[in-house]
Amino acid sequence: MPVTDITTDPQSLTMTLTAEFAAPVERVWNAFTTASQLERFWGPPGWPSTFREFDLAVGGRAQYSMTSPRGEKSSGSWEFISIDEPRGFEVIDSFVDDEGKPLDGFPAMRMSFTFEATETGSRMVNTSYFDSAEALEQVVAMGAVEGSRMAMAQLDAVLQDLREYAEGKGTRVELLDDTHVRITRLVNGPRELVWRAHHDPELIRQWMLGPDGWEMTECIAATEVGQSYRNSWAPVGDTEGQPFGFEGEVLLSDAPRRAVTTERMQGQPVETLNDLNLYEEDGATLVTVLIEYPDKDTRDMILATGMADGMEASFARLEREVLSAARS
Template sequence: MPVTDVTTDADDLTMTVTADFAAPIERVWNAYSDPRQLERFWGPPGWPATFTAWDHTVGGRAVYTMNGPRGEKSTGVWEFLAIEEPHRFEVLDSFADEHGKPLDGFPAQRMSFTFDSTPEGTRMVTTSHFDSVDALEQVVEMGQVEGIKMAMGQLDAVLQDLRDYAQGKGTRVELLDDTHVRITRLVEGPRELVWRAHFEPDLIRQWMLGPDGWEMTECIAATEVGQSYRNSWAPVGDTEGEPFGFEGEALLIDAPRRAVTTERMRGMPTETVNDLSLYEEDGATLVTVLIEYPDKETRDMILATGMADGMEASFARLERELLAV
């Protein structure tokens, strides 16, 4: 996690975040001055941002909307107050309605971003200035501290070439907090095909099988919001194990980029929310699944089943059976 320190100061009415990145200052600056790169990390996991306006000049404005897993939206506006490439920029950040008009009753904050070269790369210090203690406390209570930490945790993937970041590292599991897990896997193939492999039953049956010795006995896909899906598996031949299945509903579909579904094991009341996103770069696709569990105990129980190993076997089969042809 690149964030090394978060400090709130009620006397100075500031919140300061310090983060270190293993990338040169020009590369980090580029990530903050390109809306397409910003969209990959501005917003915590599960709330990716979309910038709909971008005027990167002093006095210019940027408008972005963070999109929650259940269709929630939160819009903000940056007004650029200062730009000193590649060392500093400053914005007035305000909550806004869908038209980009600042909302009454929600605190605005002046945010200063500074970038300094270090022997290891770049240190970024972000200082947010507030008009009152109430405004500072309001954004803390809204979860901005944790949101910033989690958003910054996504920037490493943006700063590196995608293959340098993920190739050969298999299925990676990151514990973000007690109830959120992020799973990433780079697959060698275009995003459109990877998306189809997740949502077309004829393709799903060819790779989403977990370890060898299992077969998919039922596959009903959900391709529109509100639809239900069902997947079932059973052991083949001498393979040990009991048949099982998962089912759920589609909460958000944004083909071929993102899909959010609920998931529960057949016959069990426990439900998770699975947020799938696909990002393509130079012919490779980074598959990211953000899973929200109801509690830490459920998270640990499910991870202990060897879920990640089963996913890795499936992803390897996906590359071998579908993407290599």
């Protein structure tokens, strides 16, 4: 993980995060000063950010919102007070409402970013300066330490070329904690088409079949918040297994970027939260699914079913049957 240290100091009223990256200073600077790059990591998993304004100039502002899978929002604003490209910049960091106005009862802080070269790449030091011990305690109590650590852990994927990072590596499963799993797969196709393939019943039936020997017997898609979906599968011929299916509701939809749904096996009460995110670069789309389980035992039980292998078979079919056909 990139973060090597996070220290809070009640005496100096600071919180300092240090991170190491296998990338040159200029590349790290670009990641922190380009809105489309920041949106990929500024916010812990499950709380991706959207920057609606980004004016990289002294006196300029950046405004963003982080949105949870269930639709809760946390918004912030940076006012740039100094810029020394590519060595660092300083901002006044504030909690704001949807209109960009500071929230009463929440502290503003001065925050500095410094970037320096190392033998293996670069080092970033991010220091937040607070007006009081109470303000520091308030931000720490809100989860800033662990949230920052998890957010920075996403930067490795941003700093690399997307194909270099993920192409040919298949479906990858990361255990983030006892109840959260992140699944990633690079597919060679544009984001718009990958989004359609996840939401158009005609396309879904062509690829979302899991291992060979299964057919989709029911496909009811949902594209708007509040709508319900239902998918069912059954074995074909001599394939062993029992018919099964999943159903759920749409909680959030931001086409063609993000969709959050609940999911439960038909006839079962156990429910997961599935957060689908799509990011395109150089004609390829990184599919990321963040899954929230009710507990560790449920997580382990579902992963043990071979879910990841089934997803890989489906993604390979998506590239072969849907994306390749669209290119021909």
